[in-house]
Amino acid sequence: MPQKEELKEALHQAGFPLVGLAVPLPPPHLSTYESWIAAGNHAAMGYLSNDSARTKRADPLLIFPSARSLLLVGLPYAKPQTSAWNGEGRVAAYAWGADYHEVIPALLEQVLSTFFDKSQYRIYTDTGPILERDFAMQAGLGWIGKNTCLIHPRLGSYFLLGIVFLEAELEPDQPFPSDHCGTCRCCIEACPTGCILPDRTIDANRCISYLTIENKGPIPAELRSQMSEWIFGCDICQTVCPWNSRPPISPAAELGAAPPEIHLIDELSLSAQEFNRKFRGTPLTRARRRGYLRNVCVALGNRADPAAIPALAQTLANDPEPLVRSHAAWALGQIHTPDAVQALQQALATEQDPAVVQEIHNALQAHKR
Numbered sequence: 001m002p003q004k005e006e007l008k009e010a011l012h013q014a015g016f017p018l019v020g021l022a023v024p025l026p027p028p029h030l031s032t033y034e035s036w037i038a039a040g041n042h043a044a045m046g047y048l049s050n051d052s053a054r055t056k057r058a059d060p061l062l063i064f065p066s067a068r069s070l071l072l073v074g075l076p077y078a079k080p081q082t083s084a085w086n087g088e089g090r091v092a093a094y095a096w097g098a099d100y101h102e103v104i105p106a107l108l109e110q111v112l113s114t115f116f117d118k119s120q121y122r123i124y125t126d127t128g129p130i131l132e133r134d135f136a137m138q139a140g141l142g143w144i145g146k147n148t149c150l151i152h153p154r155l156g157s158y159f160l161l162g163i164v165f166l167e168a169e170l171e172p173d174q175p176f177p178s179d180h181c182g183t184c185r186c187c188i189e190a191c192p193t194g195c196i197l198p199d200r201t202i203d204a205n206r207c208i209s210y211l212t213i214e215n216k217g218p219i220p221a222e223l224r225s226q227m228s229e230w231i232f233g234c235d236i237c238q239t240v241c242p243w244n245s246r247p248p249i250s251p252a253a254e255l256g257a258a259p260p261e262i263h264l265i266d267e268l269s270l271s272a273q274e275f276n277r278k279f280r281g282t283p284l285t286r287a288r289r290r291g292y293l294r295n296v297c298v299a300l301g302n303r304a305d306p307a308a309i310p311a312l313a314q315t316l317a318n319d320p321e322p323l324v325r326s327h328a329a330w331a332l333g334q335i336h337t338p339d340a341v342q343a344l345q346q347a348l349a350t351e352q353d354p355a356v357v358q359e360i361h362n363a364l365q366a367h368k369r
Contacts, residue, residue, distance in 0.1 A: 004021065004170045004171055007111075007115060010111045010114070010115070011111055014108075014111050015107060016074060016075055016107070017074065017155060017159075017249060018072075018073060018141045018152060018155065018159060019072070019074075020071075020072045020140045020173040021069055021070065021071055021072070021171065021172045022070040022135045022136075022138040022172050022173070023069070023070065023172050024060040024061055024064075024067045024068070024069070024165065025060075026060075027057070027058075027131040027134035027138075028137075029131065029134050029144075030058055030131070030134075032200070034054070035199075036201045037049045041201060041203045041204055041205065042204055043204040043214070043215065044214070044216070044217070052129075053129035054129075056128075056129040057130065060135075063128060063129070063130065063165065064122045064165035067166060067167065068166065068169035068170075069165075069166040069168055069169055069170045070139065070163060070164070070166070071121075071139075071163065071164040071166055072132070072136045072139040072161065072162070072163055073104070073108065073161070073164075074136070074141055074150075074152070074159035074160065074161055075103070075159055075160050075161075075252050076155065076158060076159045076248070076250070076251050076252060076255075077097075077100075077158055077160060077252065077256070078096055078097075078258070079156075079244065079251075080235050088262050088263055088264045088299075089229055089232075089264050089299055090229045090230045090232075090234075090262075091231060091233065091259055091262065091284070093158065093259070094158075094160060094283070095232055095282060095283040095284055096257070096258065096259055096260060097253075097256025097257075097282070098254045098255065098256070098281055098282060099281060099283050099285075100125060100255060100283070101126065101283075103252065103254045103255060104125040104160060104162040105123045108123050109123065116166070116167075116168065120166065120167040120168065121164050121165060121166050122165045123162065123164050124163050124165075125160070125161065125162040125163070126160075126161070132161045132163050133150045135163060136150050136161055136163075137176050138172075138175045139172070139173050139175075140173040140175060140176050141161075142155075143176050143178065143179045143180060145157065145181050145200070145243075146181050146184070146187055146196060146200055147187035147196055147202075147237035147238065147241065148201060148202050149237070149238060149241075153180060153243065154246070156238075156241065156244035156245075156246060156248075157241060157244060158238065180243070184242065186242065187236075187237035187241055190240040191236060191237055192227070193206040193207065193208060193226050194206060205220075207234070208236075209233045209234045211223065212230060212231060212232055212287065212295045213233060213286055213291070215291070217323070218323065218326060218327070219294065219298060219327070221330065221362070224301065224327075225301075225302060225334075227299070228299070228302055229299040229302060230295070230299070231262065231264075231296055231299050232283070232295065260282075260284075264296050264308070265300070265307065265308050267292075267293065267296045268293060268296060268300075268311045268312070268315045268328075270289065270293070271289075275289040275292065279292075289321075290323050290324055291323075293321070293324045294327045297312065297327035297330065300331045301327075301335070302334065304335050304336075305335070306335055306337050306339065308335070309339045309340050309343060312331050312340075312343065313332070313343035313346075313347070315328040316328040316332065316344075316347045316356075316360075317343075317346070317347055322355060322356050325351070325353070325356045325359075326355050326356045326358075326359040327359070329344060329356060329363045330359055330363055332344050333362065333366040333367065334366070340367070341364065341367050344360050344363050344364050344367075345364070348361075348364075
């Protein structure tokens with residue numbers, strides 16, 4: 001069995017500045033999670049509320065019965081700078097590089113395989129029914145902030161979590177001792193859709209990250225104008241957090257150091273094959289082409305730039321996905337020019353999908369107001 005500090009040092013050398021150990025007991029905030037589910041704040045993420053997942057979240061030993069320790073790690077990603085934004089589509093900083101679902105397990109595997117047989121551990125990173133932040137707090141990695149992010153007093157919240165179930169019984173670290181959010185309300189007041197709730201949970205139905213990634217249907221019309229140019233995720237509640245104002249540490253190279261170049265008008269012409277080729281190996285594939293172009297249409301509507309009318313009109317007339325066409329109609333409704341009205345009227349003459357037809361009518365009404 002490795003010495004605890006020897007294992008920690010190896011993980012630090014592999015790029016994990018945050019490493020801690022906890023005991024595989026029921027998570028301390030399980031009741032908060034259950035109340036969140038009961039209130040419907042998980043939106044359409046059914047995988048969070050099914051009976052099997054909820055049972056396992058209540059007892060980590062149901063996931064890996066032979067576990068005697070939980071190893072928690074934090075991998076830093078780039079701290080977004082306003083100056084780094086290219087002025088068009090905005091992508092959450094964690095998604096600037098390779099998919100962390102692949103990066104973190106690979107890095108962990110390199111270290112763990114030198115200490116243990118493969119049968120003696122199991123790695124997860126946002127891929128199992130586990131309340132990772134609860135266990136990370138128990139392992140001393142930080143506290144859960146008002147914006148629901150895990151916050152470390154030195155590193156802030158720009159890091160991603162991995163958890164390992166270990167058969168080895170290693171001495172647990174002390175839980176993080178206190179909350180340091182105090183009376184601060186920066187994240188609550190900065191959220192454009194008002195999704196941060198008083199009990200340190202998120203109403204996913206209103207969260208830009210949920211709406212642009214996990215949500216597979218239309219974005220509620222009343223929230224679209226509040227989404228600015230975010231096309232995948234959102235960093236607002238982190239960028240305003242005072243604990244992220246300190247100089248950042250170097251991000252993991254695999255996770256990227258600069259935002260991807262996104263030119264919104266050009267994105268509308270991406271075929272399914274081109275989308276997959278462009279974003280292969282990155283988190284953006286999670287939105288799929290239809291969700292991604294839906295988000296692009298909303299961003300273009302919020303920019304209200306007449307230069308986007310030809311591309312939006314082409315999308316409304318020809319895109320194979322009704323979801324994309326309907327949001328293109330909304331975007332044209334936000335651009336108050338005769339050309340936008342003409343594009344909507346032309347599409348109305350041929351459109352067959354009822355949801356798209358309704359969006360066109362709504363967009364035309366928006367021009368009349």
